[in-house]
Amino acid sequence: MADFVQTTVNKTAVRDLAVPIATVTSFNNLIESVIEDNPFGCVGYTTKAGETIAPVVRNREHYTAKVDFLDGEGKRVGNVSLQSPSIAAFEANAAEVLNNAALATAMGGEAVRNAPGETYYAQLKCHDPSGDDYYVTLTRKTVRVSSYQDDAIKDAVETWADDVPALA
Structure with missing residues (x-):
């Protein structure tokens, strides 16, 4: 029998918010600012089928x-x-x-x-310059970064969150 061989190590980190995000409008403004401002330095790419994908997209919500x-x-x-x-x-x-x-x-x-x-949930898919995809998931009470390998990705998300008063 062949053994399974680990090929990657995917990590998850969570920040619990001291105060829930107050309104769905504030929540949406936060999501839109990540998509528009791309504070994590993600890059767009083209799929094998020729579809152009933005650096940060709403994956599910x-x-x-x-x-x-x-x-x-x-x-x-x-x-x-x-x-x-x-x-x-x-x-x-x-x-x-x-x-x-x-x-x-x-x-x-x-x-x-x-x-x-009430609850709000939005998962953003981000494409790192290294080629890896990772996710930043926001709820009213948490920010989660998942499926990343390089701690620099978590550090970039953490630095951004530190600068957003609603995410303290």
Whole structure:
């Protein structure tokens, strides 16, 4: 039998944020600034099929809106979580639930947005000049760099995060 031989060492590092990112708009602005400003020094490339790939791209994302239903005494009598594939869908879905009288009647309470309970997730794919791809994943509460081999990649992400007040 042939043995498996390790060919690479991929690492992951996580930073827990002291304060969650406050709003989906702030979160999106942060994601857009990474894509536009490319603070990690990533490089674009062309696939074998001839497709041009930007240095930093959104690899996957989802946003979860939370709506509580409160009775006349302010007690929660129900809730709804809506995971959406984009910020536009996140906002539209939350608005739909908030304005759905039939749902409020069925739940037995008034619909109220639970913004502190909502979650945001965006994973960015970055192409390092060395040719390696790695991921920077942001949530409301963490920043994660994963699938990197060279500690210089983690150091670059850490240096950037140190300079972003929301990521302290």
